[in-house]
Amino acid sequence: MSKTISKKRHGDNPNSFEHLYQLGLTYIQQLSGHIWTDYNTHDPGMTILEQVCYTLTDLIYRCEFDVADYLSDTSGNIDYPAHGLALAQDIIPACPQQPEEYEAWLLTRLPELDKVWFRWSENAPGLGIYTINAQLNHFYALSQYRSDAGSHSFYTQQHAALSHIRREFYRVRAPGEDLADIALTGQRPLTLTATIHISDDVTDVTWLTANLYHRISLWLESTVQNTPVYVVKEALLAEDGIQQIGQLQFTQYNDNAGHSTPIPVENIAPFSYLKLPESAADSGIEIIQFQHPVNIDYADLAIQLEQIQYLRRAERLNTTNAPILPAGRYFDFSRYESIQTLFPRNYHLAPGIPNHYNAQQQAQRHQLRGFLLLFDQLMANFCDDIAGLNTLFSLSLDSEATYHTHLLQDDEFHNIDQHYPQNARARLEHLRKKFDDYPERKNRIFNYFLALYSERFPDFLHRQFNPYFSAEEVEKQLLKYKQAFILNITTMTNGRGLGDNLLQPEHQGGYSQRLSLLIGLFPHALSPLGYTHAITQHALDLVPNEPWCQSDIGKKIVQLLPPEILASLQPVADNNTQEGVDEEQARKMKLAMPLFSAQTLPDVLLQLGIDNRRYRLLHRAEHSDYQLFFNASGEDPQQWLYIASHNNKQQLTQFCHQLQRWLIQLNQNSEGLYIVEPILLRTEENNASWRDYANRVTVVFPGYTARFSNLKFREQVEQLVIENSPAHLLVQCQWLDFSAFSQFETLYTRWRQAKSRALQRRENQPECDAIAKQLYPLIQPPQDATNEALKI
Template sequence: MMSTPITIPKEVPSNSALSYDFLREEGIKTIQELAGTSWTDHNTHDPGITILEQLCYAITDLAYRLDYDIQDLLGDNLAAHQELYSAATILSSSAVTWLDLRKVVIDIKGVKNAWIEKITPENIISASNLHPTPKGLYTVIIEKDDLIDAEGNMLQTIKKRLLECRSLCEDFEDIQLLDKQKIRLGGTIEISNQTDDIHLLIADLLYKIQEHLSPSIRFYTLQELLDKGKRTDEVFEGPILDHGFIDDDELEEQIRKTEIHASDLIKEIMDVGHVVTVQDLLIQSGANDGKNWVYYLDTTKTPTLDINATLQSLQFRVQGLTATINTEQVLKNYQQKVLTSATQKNLNPAQKEMSFSVGKDRNIANYYSVQNQFPDNYGIGTLGLPDSLTDKRKAQAKQLKAYLTFFDQLLANTFSKVANFQKLVSFTDLDYRTYFNQSLLGVVEGLEDILVSKEDYETYLTNVSSITLESLQRKNKFLNHLLARFSETFSTHVLGEPKEGTDVLDQEQRLIEDKMQFLQSYPLISANRGKGFDYSKPHTNDTNYSGLEKRIALKLGLEEQETFFMVEHLLLRPKTTDQHTLETYYQSIEITAFKEAENELNTECIIPEHGFLKGEQIRITQNGTYDGIHMIQSITETGFEINIPFQEGGSNDTANCQRIQPDIKHHLFSEPITSFEASPNTGHTFCNTIHSLQIGDAVTIVGAEEYDGTHKVTNITETSFEIEIPFNQVYTTGRFMQLDTTEDLYSLQLSFVFPEEKGRYQDPVFQNFVENTVREETPVHLTTYVHWLGADEIEMFTKAYQDFVVTINKR
């Protein structure tokens, strides 16, 4: 196919700044509207029309330069081209769908195929309760590649890769490596006598059967998928893979086989050239389980063709005579075909990315004065006027030159602005100017003769190009345009309420910086907006945060010290190894005795049964000698040790102990009781807190020994609820949660925790903006909770969160 030659079109576009005739016509129309009664001569000889024509010509020059391709407008500025995100950078994303997750796993060396299955809604049994299976849990089923035997490290590699792309409020409960179920075939295959190499034909036949039983997933180059008719956005949808691209349509067809049909196998065999007939086809796996029509597979395994057994069971005939087969030659041909057809091959970057060329420097700012285009008799061009002319004539020429210089300056500045287009739309260049001027000295002949002061002229050019409130506002508008291209907006509420004495320029500049930071991070926060954090890695790493956390932080313009926490409830789900529920974690336990420990600096607390761990903090009460807060130093067969010497003659009989170690679930699933107060009703206590309880509701109280347990609400006020238990002034605070055993606390839920007494978070307007931003940015299928904690509680929560991250990292 011949390419169309590049030529200059014969017809100039009408109704365009590229058309000189259109501009001249529009100019004359404007003259007629503004000065129709006094200016009636619109012919070429009229000086005003001559001026109009020269300006129209200059504007067409500007329009042609604006019509350059974008890479030429950016010129050879490499930094500007880097801001044009490539297709792979901006169109790809982290794994979102099940297909995406399958691709990620199949891309791992040693994995032939993979399937993601939702956990069935059976019950998961914890140590003390039955909990319905939360939504968002998956099992990953892996079929190994026959060419690679790396099972030892494969599970770790797969888990690592999955956690790197785990979606918010989703997790992988189990990863299963399927064993092989060897399938052998029996029967007779008639082959034409015209085949050139029967051993190569049989190898092709066996390979075709194997691919039917366990199909390979093909990886494509970018060009191969484009040649198949795929759109660019379709090709780059989903995660970037090491080995190329997988066709979604093909992957969806690769479902797990549960049965093998003899008719399908016969079709595959008959598709091989020179195969004449297939007779008495038998499908077997065990010793006596042969089937002639449908063979049902073991769903815990993946089918694979037993090549050696099949070669022993199959007969190959040529013209009715049994052919003698060299098994070693067939196996050699088969292995060669398998190696040749292997699809997991690393591609070079050019095969996975769309390249673009850097533009040319078109010298767009170069300006040629309109005055040089005027006829010589005007006396304003490079020739000037003869010395013999009168001073009046020379003065008239200078007057015209001064008048036209006004237009020259506007046009020259516009050319300069076009040349600096990359600065106007840049989100990395720290030059915030939006006006770009250029001097006409050396461009307009005799300009020095009409300037009052050359120094004042240069000062004017500098001042117009300086950073002002207007220029910053214009820069913000340019950034808004870039954000809008990604369907993004950026609110001025990000700055919070202006502080007294705050400079307006600083506010605008801060807004520009926040928008630029957002755009610089956009490929990451766009691709990972639904991605959770990788809990197998330390959470202290600046890069190991969920995409949503990064996105919200940038949308809020948060500085390094303005921290917050996001917790996925699913990661708090009960496990079979969990020893405590929300109700039992703070439960008061009786210490039956105290005795001297082997370490003389410690005392052993005797508790027959307990679930305490080394390092936990506890509070001991009702014992004058040991009352107080202690850290458990070690666990013994009969109890635990605390770091305090045994007191001979002290009170060494019973006491009570209770955890005070903060636990993240209790901060998120329960509410604080700020104080307890005696009720006018004898034997009742008021629990002071903000609540939405009704009379008759059941609540569970924890962290306040005498009040711990389940209670019925007997009375309520706006700021408290009443329970039927005598007031005890020893306990000042605790936590409560409404008792509702049917409530799902873990599925598709997120909690955000902010310190309400820190920095801009103290501003009620900013708090409202924070909550709106969190809800706007969180994926719509997730339920969001926002918690504002005071200084003491945020300190406890921070410790609980750190413990949670350490604990989950060990799963």
């Protein structure tokens, strides 16, 4: 096809120079047509309009690059995780849920397996408890298992296979599922003795022999009943290159190592497999070609067998290569050149000052340059905005700016210092902040990232229940939650149905991590010290308010202030700082407060002490000091807790703010959750009642923090947990007080460690069962606990 000029009218393009120029001319006529009627091309205003429209087309051109170009670095590569983009091979493959999916999963990841049968446990059909039967691929990695150890090598292979199966299952198991047993089938080894005559035109005898072994192994795998040996012989005779079989005999040994007395086999039993000889001396196969025996290199034979097995496995699993990721081209979009360089020479805007210009001309030139600077600044800012798209559409929270200001340099705008005011950078930044609502705009971008994966974060929950943050801080905290969610998007979406890996006591599965982050708890590995450690590390015991008030220390601290004292109480100044409290500051604070002399902390102070409005200062002129009080009850405003005193009001106020920040840290560090699956707590003794344990999940929360003690917040959280849980599971939430949660946490940590040991060594199972019996009653709802008591 010959190259031609398109007949399309470019003026129809709303972004073309002609359209922009006409649009600008229309605005000029509307705004100033009654005083300005000269629209000739020699008019300076028209010249300025032309230059601005031309520059706008350049900015439009910069906005029409491929998305990959905006996201690429200087080398043209794209940091996909940094931009919240998960790779297809990571996020698209679904985790197994059905038995046949588990079978495919194990076969894909464990090449030593040839077949897998995933079934419900016979003792508990439909209860989420499975048994696995697997058949080893005895031709896999033959060189790994050849040794003089014989039997030891074989049993090492079996033990390793069982460990690998267990590891892969617990890595992807769903909540409410467990493994009852793993068994290896196909453990009847057979050796082959045969004299096979092959065709003279066979060129690769080793490959033919390897193919014969492979064919026989496939046939043995397919047998489901006792089959006569002659059937195998007839099948082999049908293979290409086989002319005659003089002798064909299978021999079986009583032990898997093949060291016992050989027994000839007339009928082959199911789950038998063919042993490959380790050397030519052990071979019972004799290949005849050209009327003479053929020597076979058995090392080469093993290699050929592995290649055949690899091709067969790749065909069965239908493996595909990962797609090629797009790459971009790097452009310096922030590069800017002033529009003044485009003006005709008679405007005298070029760099330098001719000597023959008089002062008035210089002033007019300076005035025109200052007027054009407004356009230059706006367009230069826009260029920086385009260059900043890489950072804007990323997960980075380092730069709290979504708009940008470009500080023009002398090579971009000649003698710019003559036109910029002092502290131009600071003034431009101050102006930007007036229009740049960073948390709101960045939140919208993060919501877009989440929408790419059909996800939505519960902003309403955190905005409605935020006792630890101000309204502005909540928006920034939401950004951190969403950043963590998108950074772990594969776990949060693809792995949201995964339970804890029981082989690793500190592991949290995708289901637990997703719930934690949605509720506002950053997911992390379970600490052996637990969530109660946040309080106990300070040698404190959290007690209910009423018992604490009746205790000796409570009677000293709780005061009923008379009306005349109440009238003289002064509010505490607002806390505008957000600095944390370190361990040394917390220790000094404890020593300075009589309230902590008995090593107890009333829950009312933990839950309500974070509110600055509940504190009051009392000035005692006779003692020349100030006292700090805390309103412990909204219903009885006369009940106050004495906190501390000081002769300096400002320092006592600072102490009050420190106390509030410390209590906020205690609350935040105490909040967490545990996912308990009752089916995992079953024991052999309660085998008959396994159905009561099945298809249930209990989410255990500490119910004593400021946020978690809010009943309305609990309702919202329970609904959120149900919405993000597998539909077939009955999900129950337990909110425990400090004493019950401490007991639960101690037992649960011990049980996770005992469960891990029991899965690896059966002799540790009694210890695990003993802990499970103590743990199970603690996760029962009140009505279930009552029923259990009635049964007893």
